[in-house]
Amino acid sequence: MTDSRAYTRSTQSHNANGDTPPIPPPHDLELSVKAPVPKATRSMQRSKTVRNLENAGNKMRGLFKKQMTRDADSNKPEAAATPAREVPSASSAGTGTRPSFATASSYGPGMFQEPVMASEDSKRPLSYNVDRYEHAFRSHPDEPSMTSLPSPETDKVVPPVSQSPTSTNDKPQDDELGADSPEVEELKRELEKVNEAIERARQETTAEAERKQELQNEFEEARRNCQAREMEYTQIEHSFFEHTRAVRATDDDLSTIRDSFKLLKYSVTRMIMTLNKKADKAKATEKLVAMWPSLAVVEPNTELEPPQINLLSEKLIHEHLVHAIFRCPIYPGLPINDAFSSLSRWLVEHESKFSVRLRQQMAAIVAKSAKDSELQLAAQAEKRRIVDKIYNDVAEIYHPFILENDAVVDEEKRYSSKIADIVDKAMKLAVAMRGQEVDISMLDIEEGKEKFDEETMVDVKGKTTGIVRLCICPAFVGRDGEHGFVEKGKVVIGG
Structure with a gap:
């Protein structure tokens, strides 16, 4: 007890002088330890060491400040149940000696010295305790710190106090x-x-x-x-x-039939152009006026000019083709043409569609018949008759040029061969027309009375208005509600 009181007085003397070293944060249970007696060590710079210890103390106080406040209420019952450890006071000090501190057993023997008197402790410098602690830590770095040593009474580490129920x-x-x-x-x-x-x-x-x-x-x-x-x-x-x-009689359709019409008309026009200015005006005028007396193609006691003769000759050829071939019910030279015409009219009058199929079937028979068959022989005879008739009329108009030319040239260059080729094209075109579902027929044009119609006519000179004076080639039309076919006629507008 004497040593404890002396240590207390020494501590109070240090506090009175204002040289209080850093104090560890208070705990609920104070650990009774003996401070190790420091050995002689090198001096340290006081300012740096004290500053570091002050910073450490501030951090520790801030860390435990809130916890101490929260644990205040919970520690009161424990303090009441556990008898408080007797702390020596200054009045109970007997002698002036300083007691020795108990330390952990890990500190080896020979580390501590005899207790120091309080009077001597008060005379030591402020860095004494610091040097003492540092010397102990350097000598035994693996030993736990003094603040964490267990209590000599319990020899157990006090577990951290949990927060009070109120705070939780x-x-x-x-x-x-x-x-x-x-x-x-x-x-x-x-x-x-x-x-x-x-x-x-x-x-x-x-x-x-x-x-x-x-x-x-x-x-x-x-x-x-x-x-x-x-x-x-x-x-x-x-x-x-x-x-x-x-x-179908052939593989032709409406487009190929239209092309065949154009080719036929071009063949007639080209042949007539080769006879330009080869006609005898007097005989040509007499022949042509006799054929169409009602047309008044020329003034009395006057002769036709070569362009007029050419147009009328072309008209003559087309009329032969129309009457002998295109107006034929089935095919030129067949003995059943008249019978078929009567039957077809009867079927149409009774609103029967069989007339179309019958016409197609008859045309197919003609097209597929053999060249030496009776049908083809009769057709060839009719073809020669048509060729001779056209040739004689044209030779009379262009007399004597055609007869003289055909007498000296080869057969393929003769006008009779050219006319035969035109008739052959017309007969093939007739078979193709009869084999279509659309009934293609001619559109008659009344000369001298009918007005020009752009949809079905074309003028030789490009006129678009006026009265039709001459019809060189009639128009061919075919309509059945779904299909339409028009091959415009070639006309001359009066003026």
């Missing part, structure tokens, strides 16, 4: 208060709305995906059906072409 229950109460606040409720409602929107979007996405799959399946099914229909259509088209090929 503050946060849940704050959380409960925060959970019931309007802001939290509003955020919860917004979160619920967002979740509902997400759920709706997810459902819509799923529905759209299912709808897409359904549409994809429908599309695939429609494509398969379309492909199947296309195959069926191709087969039907092939069958139709095979059927119509069997019915």
